[in-house]
Amino acid sequence: MTQGIAMAAFLFVTDLDHTLVGNDLAMAQLNGQLDAHRRQHGTTIVYSTGRSLTSYRQLKAEKPLLDPDILIVSVGTEIYLANSDSPDLTWAEVLSVNWDRDQVVAIANQFDLTPQPTSEQRPFKVSYFLAAAIAVELLPKLQAILDAKGLEAQVVYSGGKDLDILPCRANKGKALTFVREHLDISPDRTVACGDSGNDLSMFCDRAERGIVVGNAMPELLTWHHANPSSTRYLAKKSCAGGILEGLHYFGFLP
Ligand SMILES: [Mg+2]
Numbered sequence: 001m002t003q004g005i006a007m008a009a010f011l012f013v014t015d016l017d018h019t020l021v022g023n024d025l026a027m028a029q030l031n032g033q034l035d036a037h038r039r040q041h042g043t044t045i046v047y048s049t050g051r052s053l054t055s056y057r058q059l060k061a062e063k064p065l066l067d068p069d070i071l072i073v074s075v076g077t078e079i080y081l082a083n084s085d086s087p088d089l090t091w092a093e094v095l096s097v098n099w100d101r102d103q104v105v106a107i108a109n110q111f112d113l114t115p116q117p118t119s120e121q122r123p124f125k126v127s128y129f130l131a132a133a134i135a136v137e138l139l140p141k142l143q144a145i146l147d148a149k150g151l152e153a154q155v156v157y158s159g160g161k162d163l164d165i166l167p168c169r170a171n172k173g174k175a176l177t178f179v180r181e182h183l184d185i186s187p188d189r190t191v192a193c194g195d196s197g198n199d200l201s202m203f204c205d206r207a208e209r210g211i212v213v214g215n216a217m218p219e220l221l222t223w224h225h226a227n228p229s230s231t232r233y234l235a236k237k238s239c240a241g242g243i244l245e246g247l248h249y250f251g252f253l254p
Helices: 024-041 053-062 088-097 101-108 134-149 172-185 196-203 218-226 240-250
Strands: 011-014 042-047 070-073 078-081 126-129 153-158 162-167 188-193 209-212 230-233
Touching: 011 172, 024 042, 042 172, 053 070, 070 172, 070 196, 078 088, 078 172, 088 172, 101 126, 101 196, 134 153, 134 162, 153 196, 172 188, 172 196, 188 196, 188 240, 196 218, 196 240, 209 218, 218 230, 230 240
Parallel strands: 011 042, 011 188, 042 070, 188 209, 209 230
Antiparallel strands: 070 078, 126 162, 153 162
């Protein structure tokens, strides 16, 4: 890659927990470079997290995160553009189509699932805790019943513990497409970073560049190895160190 490319703006999208956040020293180094790149070249910084807005703000109070240009929370179901306090309505309208939250909850309640705290239950996200050992058998059964009832809902499992049920039109990957098209940035100037199952949609059949951090969860790693792609990089280093490694690999940073 040439120096010239590293001097041009790009769209940087990253998961937070165990991707951007997890190694304070490496994050400080990455933040310094990203902040400078944003000021000098107009690079856009987007966080895409499974956390709710409430839970994101808790993390922001604990860790020195840069202010993102756009914030995507609750596994791609809410998009906050340009520091807005309310989620983007166009995106909410897209997700509303054929989404029946009450029916989804009623079906999930047929299973022995532990609900996540109220703050994590969102208009377009129903969330439970579920142990990995049980998930293997339970997830396909749950998805099959949702499908059989004609509900356009998808089951997403992350971090060996989080079960989210979302509208089929929502996930981190679809939110990424929405934001990228909103900003009118090409896929080859866009890079997404992640570590777990809910990040998979940012990597699966995508034209954007992808960085899987070295500490990625088995649910993502297994898929990555089974579906190699020249536009996706598996870092050796963990968390922000892995992101930096990938940004150098693709030539986004000099
Ligand atoms: Mg994560």
